[in-house]
Amino acid sequence: MRIRNYFYLTAGILAVLFAATHAWNGHTAVLPELDGGAVALATETVFTYVWHIITSENLIFGIAFLMMAFVREPAKHRFAARMIAVILAVRLAVILGITAALDAASLAASAVDAVAIVVYIALILFGARVKPRAARA
DSSP states (O other): OOOOOHHHHHHHHHHHHHHHHHHHHIIIIIGGGGTTTTSOHHHHHHHHHHHHHHHHHHHHHHHHHHHHTTOSOGGGGHHHHHHHHHHHHHHHHHHHHHHHHHHGGGGGGGHHHHHHHHHHHHHHHHHHHOOOHHHHO
């Protein structure tokens, strides 16, 4: 089995790492802050499952890109890659938009995450542009 698309391979590894760090950060820093009655149980429940949805999406995206990195005919997966890139771009827009609307002062704290997501999207889009070897010659 040979790597056919290094962009997808890199995007897949990053997505799995994003999933792991997102889960770890949630369990060690964010979600414990909700315990102890600081917020209503319903709010804690919603926040917790939304946090885990994002973790699950990152893991699924990572697995998909790792699989797509080894596919012989990348044209068959370009639509999926582009759709994932759109989902990530919309996710970033929502994060930045809501942060700007509710707490503009903390927008700078989102810069590292925003740059990571933009680089991740760029890797995906570059991977979608890779032509099969026969077409490159």
